């Protein structure tokens with residue numbers, strides 16, 4: 001078992017002539033909860049897809065627990081994509097059956113218990129569920145696996161603010177604590193209290209990788225405040241009209 005769960009070296013990805021990620025060097029340890037933060041188009045989804053092995057680097061490489069992406073790493077990575085990919089006629093329990101067949105590390109009882117505490121009726125069809133409830137089902141599927149690495153691409157974006165804390169708490173008290181969680185999100189203020197570390201991405205490059213404690217102690221501000229300061233966009237001269 002490698003102490004460094006994720007290692008990226010000179011990782012770059014271009015789509016045609018467009019560089020989405022450039023020369024990313026990164027190490028993330030085990031049992032960490034890491035926020036992957038950056039403005040739209042900064043490369044967050046691209047990095048997550050590379051870690052999943054869904055796309056290939058243009059140059060450079062990465063390993064997960066010492067192994068290049070492949071069947072072994074896919075078995076230890078649990079991935080929440082940024083869009084729903086399940087058929088609407090399915091019920092949550094149908095998805096749990098599917099995941100039990102697909103993944104040895106899927107804990108069916110844990111999935112049902114998480115549904116209960118999140119107020120999701122597992123026998124309801126997805127098409128009868130609200131957007132936020134469908135997101136909860138997706139999260140349950142992903143977090144009920146006993147994975148080494150959880151990659152969450154913009155979870156809980158559709159969940160109302162009052163429910164977000166409860167969901168985060170439910171997830172973090174249920175997941176495999178030795179696992180590392182990488183969360184891409186724009187909801188920094190909601191999530192930063194559960195994060196150990198943050199990575200700021202800008203135009204495909206890492207501009208900051210720090211522990212949250214360091215930001216609070218050394219900079220004397222919240223991650224949300226630091227993010228807004230660094231990525232503040234200037235208003236257009238003369239306004240929009």
Ligand SMILES: Nc1ncnc2c1ncn2[C@@H]1O[C@H](COP(=O)(O)OP(=O)(O)OP(=O)(O)O)[C@@H](O)[C@H]1O
Nearest residue numbers: 015018019020038039040041042043044045046047
């Ligand atoms: N399939 C693709 N083909 C061409 N360009 C792409 C493709 N996917 C992403 N890009 C480009 O790569 C860059 C990084 O995109 P990416 O989706 O990784 O950003 P992101 O940080 O996840 O953005 P957001 O916060 O808006 O979800 C963007 O400029 C985007 O337009």
